[in-house]
Structures are given as C-alpha cells and as structure tokens.
Amino acid sequence: MNRNCFIFFLVLFLFNFLFGQTEFNVKLYDENKIYSKVEIENLFPIERELIQAEILARYGYIFEDTLLQRYFLKQIWYKPKSNQFPSLSENDFKNYQLFETYNRVNERTIWENIKKFKPTLDDVTKSYFSYCFENSTYRSIAKRKFKLKPFNYCYRQVFYVPRLELPVGVWDFERFFVKADFNINDYIIFKSANDVRGIIFRGYFSKNGRLLQMDEVGVDPGINLGELVTENYLDEKGRIFVHYNKYCNEGNFKEMARYLDYDDNSIKKEILFIEDDDYLYFQISTKDYFIETGLRKKK
Numbered sequence: 001m002n003r004n005c006f007i008f009f010l011v012l013f014l015f016n017f018l019f020g021q022t023e024f025n026v027k028l029y030d031e032n033k034i035y036s037k038v039e040i041e042n043l044f045p046i047e048r049e050l051i052q053a054e055i056l057a058r059y060g061y062i063f064e065d066t067l068l069q070r071y072f073l074k075q076i077w078y079k080p081k082s083n084q085f086p087s088l089s090e091n092d093f094k095n096y097q098l099f100e101t102y103n104r105v106n107e108r109t110i111w112e113n114i115k116k117f118k119p120t121l122d123d124v125t126k127s128y129f130s131y132c133f134e135n136s137t138y139r140s141i142a143k144r145k146f147k148l149k150p151f152n153y154c155y156r157q158v159f160y161v162p163r164l165e166l167p168v169g170v171w172d173f174e175r176f177f178v179k180a181d182f183n184i185n186d187y188i189i190f191k192s193a194n195d196v197r198g199i200i201f202r203g204y205f206s207k208n209g210r211l212l213q214m215d216e217v218g219v220d221p222g223i224n225l226g227e228l229v230t231e232n233y234l235d236e237k238g239r240i241f242v243h244y245n246k247y248c249n250e251g252n253f254k255e256m257a258r259y260l261d262y263d264d265n266s267i268k269k270e271i272l273f274i275e276d277d278d279y280l281y282f283q284i285s286t287k288d289y290f291i292e293t294g295l296r297k298k299k
Contacts, residue, residue, distance in 0.1 A: 021143050023290045025076050029054040035095050044113050045106050046282050049295060052099035059086035067279065071293035108280040108295050110257045110273045117233050117242045119212040121204050129201040141267050142283060143290040149274045149281045151253055211238060252276060
C-alpha cells in the first residue's frame with residue numbers, strides 16, 4: 001500500500017512538473033530574436049527587469065540582489081559561475097542593451113507597473129455606492145499564497161465584478177472631507193443619505209454610461225477618514241482588472257496591487273505586487289509558470 005501511494009504521488013509530481021504550472025524551469029527570454037520596441041513596452045517593468053536579468057543568468061552570472069539570486073537558484077537550468085559581467089553573444093548583447101534603455105530608469109514601484117491602466121477621468125460623471133462586490137466564478141490561478149512578505153491576506157480577496165447599490169451615507173457627510181474634493185451634486189447625495197460605516201465607493205462613469213473606475217473612500221474617524229483607500233480599474237465587461245491598495249492599514253508594507261488578465265471564463269494571468277521601503281515584491285502566475293521574487297529598491 002505504501003509503495004503504491006509512493007508511486008502515485010511520484011507520478012503526480014512528475015506530471016505537474018512536466019505539464020503543470022512550473023516554478024523551477026521558467027524561461028521568459030527568447031534568445032532567438034531581437035526584441036522590438038513595441039514588445040518591450042507591452043511588458044510590465046518587472047518583466048523587463050526579469051528578462052534582462054535572465055540574459056545574464058543564462059551565462060551563470062551571480063546576482064548581488066538576494067531575492068533575484070534566490071529566484072534563479074530555483075531554476076534547473078541555472079548554473080552559477082561568477083559575479084563578473086559575462087561576454088554575451090551578439091543577439092544577447094543587443095537585447096540586453098535594448099532592455100537597459102528602459103530598465104535604467106525603473107523606480108521599482110507598484111505605481112510604475114500599473115499607471116498605464118488608469119483610465120482618463122477628464123469627462124466623467126460620479127456616483128456613490130455601498131461597499132459591495134458580487135461573488136464570482138473567477139478564481140485565482142496563483143500556485144500558492146505569497147511567502148516572501150507577511151501581509152493581511154484579505155487584501156488579496158478582491159472579487160471581480162462590483163455590485164452597484166444605492167449609497168448608505170450620513171446626514172453631515174461633508175465634515176469628513178476637504179471641500180475641494182466634492183462639488184455641490186456630491187453634497188446633495190450625501191445629505192440625503194443616512195449612514196456609512198467603514199468604506200464607500202465613488203464610481204466614475206463615461207458619458208456613455210460605462211463604469212471606468214471605482215475608488216474606495218474611508219469614513220472611519222481616526223482610521224481612514226477621507227483617505228483614498230483603493231483604486232479599482234474596470235474593463236469593458238465591468239470586471240475589475242487592477243486593484244490598487246494605496247492605504248494599507250496592516251503589515252509593514254506601504255502599498256499592494258493586483259492585476260488580472262482575463263479569458264472569457266477564467267483568469268489567464270495574475271500579478272500580485274507588494275511594496276515596502278526596501279523592496280518591490282511580486283508574484284506572477286499564468287497557466288504555464290509561477291514566479292515569486294522581488295527587486296531591491298534603487299537608492
């Protein structure tokens with residue numbers, strides 16, 4: 001019985017290793033081509049840095065950044081040799097230089113990675129809603145919970161489709177905010193409401209009625225009063241694809257964010273970002289690979 005169980009788990013492990021979401025044989029860099037400007041610009045800054053680092057890692061380069069070195073040590077193809085810059089092939093050198101033009105100005109922040117997704121809010125209408133999300137059939141594809149940085153995992157449990165409800169506000173809501181934040185229509189909404197506890201949503205709608213962004217605004221005195229807690233960016237189907245927590249109340253980190261790239265009925269790519277004073281940590285999940293590492297902030 002024990003032998004049969006061993007064989008079963010061995011076969012299961014080998015199957016997952018060969019055909020599942022790999023963590024130990026990740027290769028992002030394609031050495032058989034010269035990357036175009038469009039290809040590089042379509043990548044997240046963290047992906048650009050990993051690809052550039054992988055060029056060196058394939059030559060056995062040993063990285064000073066502890067988390068980056070730990071990530072490559074997990075790869076079965078990586079053979080550490082030296083911390084001296086290697087002699088690169090012609091293709092590798094060209095690609096390294098192309099990525100360097102982008103990576104040399106990277107700030108290694110969450111905002112740098114998600115700012116391109118923020119919708120333009122110049123010509124929008126605002127409405128307010130209670131704190132509520134729909135349950136969803138979409139599920140995280142991450143191989144496991146984040147290990148590198150302790151944090152309150154409820155920050156990750158963001159549902160994907162908001163349910164819009166009438167606001168439950170307070171009679172004297174304007175005392176919570178600086179006057180410049182709201183126009184007269186906002187005050188009318190809150191004056192006619194009754195009670196708010198914790199957080200409310202401020203939705204931004206385009207002129208054709210599409211919801212572009214939902215901000216979570218705190219209303220707890222002494223905790224998050226008037227603070228913009230999160231920004232949530234929505235796709236054309238009304239699903240949240242960027243959740244940006246700007247006001248983390250727990251854990252010794254500054255901000256966190258989550259990016260989701262959808263198929264019709266599932267998530268095909270998921271990135272979790274966590275930022276503190278020293279590192280930008282991240283977890284990248286696709287159906288093919290799983291990455292968990294971080295980059296030391298530039299001083």
